[in-house]
Amino acid sequence: MNSLKMHKRVIAVLAKEKSAIKFLEGFSGREELYKFHFYKTPHAFIRNLDKTSPAVLIIEQTFLSKVVGKNTELPILAIITGAAKKGIETAIHYQVDGYIVKPYMDVDLEYKLKTIILKNYAIEKMLSEIRELEVVVELTNMISSTLDPNEVLFSIVQKIAEVMPVSRCSIIRVDWIHRYAYVIATVEDPQAKGLKLNLKKYPEIIAALKSKKPVLIEDTDKDPRMQEVRDLIIPLGIRSILVVPILLRDKVIGTLFLRTSRTDHVFSDNEVKLLNAIGTASANALYNAFLFEQIEDEKTRLEKLSITDYLTGVYNVRYFYHRSIEEFSRSERYNLPASCLMLDIDHFKKINDTCGHKVGDKVLKEFAQVLKKGIRKSDVLARYGGEEFILLLPQTPPDGAFKEAERLRNMISRHNFRYLKGRKKITVSIGLASYPHDNVKEHEDLITFADDALFKAKNSGRNKVVIYDR
Secondary structure, three states: OOOOOOOOEEEEEEOOOHHHHHHHHHHHHHOOOEEEEEEOOHHHHHHOHHHHOOOEEEEEHHHHHHHOOOOOOOOEEEEOOOOHHHHHHHHHHOOOOEEEOOOOOHHHHHHHHHHHHHHHHHHHHHHHHHHHHHHHHHHHHHHHHOOOHHHHHHHHHHHHHHHOOOOEEEEEEEEOOOOEEEEEEEOOOHHHOOOEEEHHHOHHHHHHHHHOOOEEEOOOOOOHHHHHHHHHHHHHOOOEEEEEEEEEOOEEEEEEEEEEOOOOOOOOHHHHHHHHHHHHHHHOOOHHHHHHHHHHHHHHHHHHHHHEOOOOOOEOHHHHHHHHHHHHHHHHHHOOOEEEEEEEEOOHHHHHHHHOHHHHHHHHHHHHHHHHHHOOOOOEEEEEEOOEEEEEEEOOOHHHHHHHHHHHHHHHHHOOOHHHOOOOOOOEEEEEEEEOOOOOOOHHHHHHHHHHHHHHHHHOOOOOEEEOOO
8 A cells, every 4th residue: 555645535425324434524524645535416516527536436335326437437346235236236336346244343444445546546557558558559550651751740749749748849860960850740740850959958958869868847947957057048038958868779760859838747757668668769760569568558557457356366256257257148149057156154253353453355366366276267256355256167167167166165165375474274165056956937036046155155054165046
């Protein structure tokens, strides 16, 4: 959680159940990281989203149908009131980012809020990086496909002006012999093309040429490099300047030259990185292949994040539901069997109580990895919630699924969990449901009946496999 500094975040709450509101009010009264806004009607809640700009929405599951999809892509944490199973199923149906159930606990809410905020931040950061890389790739594609150099250079500065609010964006060709530079492409003033610049009046360009690295002048009023030309800069209202050298075979042949009059902030690190990449692409079209590969890697990472449980590294419930629909349809179409296992770590609460939640999280992660190594490639393993996991076994009849469940149960009971350090070993209870079955009409029935069988396994002694309605 230390990868992102947690500033005070706005949390919008839509709830009417008294115990839930009381818990959230108590939490917000003690917690300095969050500012809670409470609403009792969906209309007021949705109407104020733009005004408050919340980081996370906390919504009682009874309101999810009236809020989800109403012009908001904000992360949602469901607070479950009433029957836990039904409430969780509702939360999963609406694909919320997390949920809390009774008994409500401050540590649970704090952990899930921070996790959701950090995950959302990571996704936004990756999307931003992908967009920036796509700009570079677009330019490199254009560079390699356009024969007219003037058209290429103008397209570059035009694209930069589209993605950054700058008052001047130019590409400058350097004449080392005569210590002059020439504007060869610019967007703010077409008449400036061909303009001759005396480098003595541009110390920032000279610094970039000498260092062969980007030069950032954050504040022209304070930077000592601008002292001799400050009187020329002040009337122009220029606040920040960025010069990015364009190199070919380690020789500076020109620069990207950007100025801005923004008063709220200077060029960001991301903008510097983006422009540095554009400068490189301008000199070497072959860089296109590398940048494209970077984009594909970032997209792959983002896709993996969207289907993976943040703690254990196995699939999340959303992806499991997607796959279960596909596999059930295949089973119906070709008359193939399919089975579903619901697994729950026995007495997991004791681990959290005696060893702490950090150890509990590590045990959960190790448990998931042990299961992952023990299943077939065709099986689909996901974290269902808490210490519960769910496993889909395509083309597997009840007898085969029972043998597989027993094998996994014995494997877990024999495994020495690293962070328990010789304490009593872990056991697991497993519920099993299979198709075809008279009561299994759709993919959700497999999950529901496996959960029912798990309930029987836990209530009849634990550390066993129970088959639904056998």
